Amino acid sequence: MERYKPIIEDWQAFREECKNKEAVKAVRKNPLKAGDNFEDRLFDQFPEAEKSGWNPQVYRLNSKESAGKSMLHWRGDYYVQEESASLPVEVLNPQPGEKVLDMCAAPGGKTTQLAAKMENKGLLISNDDNAQRLKSLHANIYRTGSTVARVTNYDGRRIPKEQKYDRILVDAPCSGEGNNARRTFESADEHEYENLSEIQQKLVENAEKLLKDDGVIVYSTCTFAPEENEAVVKKIIEETDLTLENIETDVPHVRGVEEFEDKDFGSEMSKTVRIYPHHLQSGGMYVARFRK
C-alpha cells in the first residue's frame, strides 16, 4: 500500500484504520420489506446502532454481533452492506418507473438497493457474467422482495443493445484493495491492474452504447488503484461521447487524484470521489458519474 502514500493525505489515519481496526458493521434498511417499526426492532436487537450521517437508510451497528443472524435479516428488512458501498447507487439516483441496468450485479447489494430506490417500479436488469455468483444474487433478490429485478447472465461487454436504459451502474470487477487492505495491507500487482483496467474500460464503453441520450452511468470500484479508477475515467472521456459530472455528496471523502506516479489524469478528476477506510471505518470506494 506504500505506493499510495503520495496520494493519501492522512496516511497515518489510513494505515491505522486498515491495520488495527475492523470495519464498523453496517446495514441498509430495505423499505420494500421493512415496516414502520423497523428502527424500534433494529435498536432492540442492536442497542448501540446509530444512523449514518449522510445516508438515512444506513445504520452503523457498533456491535460484535453478526448482522447476518437476526430475524430482520432473515426477513429481508435490511441488507448487510458496508457504508461506503451504498454510495454508487445514491449517486446514480434511479427513479421509480425508469429503465435501469446493473451490469455486474452479483451478489446483489447494489441491485437490491436499486430496486428499493425504484420502489419496485420500472425495469431493472440485474446482469452478471459469473453463473456461479447468480445463486447469491437470486437469494438476495428473493429475500429482499426485489420483484423489479430481472436477472441475466451476459458478459457485460456483450449485452445486446436493442434496449436503451435511463441509468446504468457499472460496479466493475476490480482488484478489491479497498476491502483487502484490512487483511493484507498489500496492493495488487501491475498485471492485475492492466488486465482489469482493460475490462473496466470495455464495460463502460458498452454501457455508453446501451444508454439513452441524456442518460447517466455511474462507474465504481472498491480499489485504490488509479490505474483502475482515474485512468479508466480519463480514457472514457477521451474516447466516448460521455461527459464527466461533478458528484456532490455529504459523505466524508476526498476527490479523485489528478496525477499519480508519472501519469497525468487531468483536473476533471476532481469531479470524482474517493472514500478511504478511515473516512467511514468502512471499505474503500471510487465513484465517477457520466452523462451522455
Place this chain on the structure above:
Amino acid sequence: MPGSESREKLGVKDAWKYLNERFGIRKEDIESYKIIKKSGDFWLTSNHSEPDLEYETVGIRFLRDTGKYIKPTTYGLQILGGKIESAIIEVSKKELITLLDGDMIERELGIEKGYVAIEYEGDVVGCGLYKDELVSSRISTGRADELKNLL
C-alpha cells in the same frame, strides 16, 4: 383444494383467481405488479414489458404449479404480507418452532383445506398447509433451519 384445476388450463387468470379466493388479495392491492408464467410457475414482477433478452429469472417466483394445484412460495407470501386477508394463521414462538421442526399444530380455521400464510409477531414468515384441522410448514428446509436458529 382451491387451484386444483388441470395443469394445461392454468394461466395467469387462474393465479389471480386463486390469490383472490384463497388469500383475499384484490388486483388493485398489487396493481404495480404483474404476474407472468415462466417455466411452468408464476412469477411476480414489475408492471413493465421485458426487452428481448435471455433471462435467468424475472422477478420472484411466488406461485408454483405442481400439476395438481397451485402452491404459494414463502417469498411470495412474504411480499403479499399485510394484504393477505384470509387463510392466515398467527402462531406463537413455541408453535413456530414446532412447525419448523416438521411437526404439526392443531387449528380450527373454518376454511377449505389448502395453503395458508403463517404469521409470527405481525410478519408473514412463510407458507403452511392446512388439512384436517392440522397445520404443517411448507417453508423450505434451508430457510426453516435458518429461522429456527434465530428463535
